[in-house]
Amino acid sequence: MASPAIICVAITGSLPRKADNPAVPITVAEQIESTQAAFEAGAAIAHCHVRNDDETPSSDPDRFDALMRGIRAHCPGMIVQLSTGGRSGAGRARGGMIPLRPDMCSLSVGSNNFPTRVYENPPDLVDWLAAEMAAHDVMPEIECFDLSHLYQAAAMHRDGRLPRQPYCQFVMGVRNALPVDRHAFDAMLSAKRHLFGDAPWCAAGIGPGQAVLNDWAAGAGGHLRT
Amino acid sequence: MASPAIICVAITGSLPRKADNPAVPITVAEQIESTQAAFEAGAAIAHCHVRNDDETPSSDPDRFDALMRGIRAHCPGMIVQLSTGGRSGAGRARGGMIPLRPDMCSLSVGSNNFPTRVYENPPDLVDWLAAEMAAHDVMPEIECFDLSHLYQAAAMHRDGRLPRQPYCQFVMGVRNALPVDRHAFDAMLSAKRHLFGDAPWCAAGIGPGQAVLNDWAAGAGGHLRT
Ligand SMILES: [Zn+2]
Ligand SMILES: [Zn+2]
Ligand SMILES: [Zn+2]
Numbered sequence: 001m002a003s004p005a006i007i008c009v010a011i012t013g014s015l016p017r018k019a020d021n022p023a024v025p026i027t028v029a030e031q032i033e034s035t036q037a038a039f040e041a042g043a044a045i046a047h048c049h050v051r052n053d054d055e056t057p058s059s060d061p062d063r064f065d066a067l068m069r070g071i072r073a074h075c076p077g078m079i080v081q082l083s084t085g086g087r088s089g090a091g092r093a094r095g096g097m098i099p100l101r102p103d104m105c106s107l108s109v110g111s112n113n114f115p116t117r118v119y120e121n122p123p124d125l126v127d128w129l130a131a132e133m134a135a136h137d138v139m140p141e142i143e144c145f146d147l148s149h150l151y152q153a154a155a156m157h158r159d160g161r162l163p164r165q166p167y168c169q170f171v172m173g174v175r176n177a178l179p180v181d182r183h184a185f186d187a188m189l190s191a192k193r194h195l196f197g198d199a200p201w202c203a204a205g206i207g208p209g210q211a212v213l214n215d216w217a218a219g220a221g222g223h224l225r226t
Numbered sequence: 227m228a229s230p231a232i233i234c235v236a237i238t239g240s241l242p243r244k245a246d247n248p249a250v251p252i253t254v255a256e257q258i259e260s261t262q263a264a265f266e267a268g269a270a271i272a273h274c275h276v277r278n279d280d281e282t283p284s285s286d287p288d289r290f291d292a293l294m295r296g297i298r299a300h301c302p303g304m305i306v307q308l309s310t311g312g313r314s315g316a317g318r319a320r321g322g323m324i325p326l327r328p329d330m331c332s333l334s335v336g337s338n339n340f341p342t343r344v345y346e347n348p349p350d351l352v353d354w355l356a357a358e359m360a361a362h363d364v365m366p367e368i369e370c371f372d373l374s375h376l377y378q379a380a381a382m383h384r385d386g387r388l389p390r391q392p393y394c395q396f397v398m399g400v401r402n403a404l405p406v407d408r409h410a411f412d413a414m415l416s417a418k419r420h421l422f423g424d425a426p427w428c429a430a431g432i433g434p435g436q437a438v439l440n441d442w443a444a445g446a447g448g449h450l451r452t
């Protein structure tokens with residue numbers, strides 16, 4: 001209860017571009033600089049996406065490798081978490097960076113709607129990504145966009161597909177998925193406790209929901225995404 | 227509280243075949259006979275899928291029309307609900323039977339995983355199906371495979387995409403979606419009350435979960451699927 005909240009910084013995300021916000025770090029050099037500033041301000045985990053030269057999302061392992069090396073050199077002890085999210089690639093290309101052995105990778109275990117499309121995480125791809133992480137000793141952060149995703153993480157932990165106690169992140173505020181609603185947050189937290197006891201967890205609010213979720217998570221003993 | 231539970235019978239479903247269970251009604255004539263037996267035993271709603279001659283799922287409006295006419299002739303007053311589920315067709319073909327003006331159609335408002343694939347309900351298709359139902363004065367039954375689907379129904383009701391108070395069905399026990407778990411059931415019911423007050427609702431358990439869900443739903447004032 002008195003243990004300090006861990007702050008996870010998502011320096012780039014998968015969507016915003018320079019045209020939306022000139023401050024968004026896009027190149028690996030910009031990302032490293034921006035991560036170092038967050039690290040010096042107290043962030044303990046760097047949640048990383050990479051981009052192509054034209055700013056579109058990428059899952060190129062070479063770019064992830066350069067980013068990870070830069071963060072390790074400039075932010076000693078910072079936990080590096082690489083995204084396997086579906087905005088950046090399709091199928092097994094989403095997991096091409098797992099053999100780089102970052103500390104953590106994000107892992108979606110279910111499907112849900114996004115603002116204009118289905119966020120597709122087919123069961124066989126989920127199982128393959130989880131197996132790759134297990135094989136390379138990478139700790140997954142389970143991205144929980146809905147209640148069933150917590151249950152799916154529990155089922156995968158029970159049968160060994162997730163060897164470690166799942167570390168779950170509630171993601172709220174994506175249009176057509178779970179909204180930023182306190183009642184829904186409480187349902188997610190209650191299910192987390194039901195399934196994983198007092199295991200650590202974190203929460204991320206999208207867009208204007210970010211500050212609200214940080215508030216709720218800090219008040220309930222969770223870690224934060226900024 | 228003292229109002230009797232409404233029993234909704236799913237006579238065929240989208241998957242089981244004669245080879246799995248010789249008693250499954252497949253032809254429209256078999257379906258009508260079996261619905262009449264359920265009607266005489268007290269079922270008030272018939273949840274209908276249709277099949278091709280080779281027993282594969284279909285969403286052929288002509289078959290739905292023949293089935294609906296048969297049920298109306300043999301089961302006077304029975305509510306006919308036609309499935310727009312994704313196992314039977316793709317894209318807008320899923321809604322081809324809506325202009326037949328059945329009493330109800332099922333409507334999925336979000337996506338989730340099924341045992342071997344993603345159950346895809348992209349936002350634009352969901353909106354189109356809801357608009358078709360509104361245009362033909364068909365009452366949707368919202369198939370809620372996850373918590374966010376209740377919230378999505380609420381959002382669609384707020385902005386007029388679902389003109390009527392949503393009538394929601396909790397669907398539990400599909401592998402890779404929400405399991406048959408009392409804690410999850412309570413979370414769904416609590417969200418239903420939070421969003422829709424004491425509006426009627428129902429629950430369906432898949433396979434061995436059916437008896438359990440009927441028990442829970444009956445005990446909590448919901449309607450049943452058999
Ligand atoms: Zn996190
Ligand atoms: Zn991310
Ligand atoms: Zn029903």
Ligand SMILES: [Zn+2]
Binds near residue numbers: 240273275332
């Ligand atoms: Zn059905």
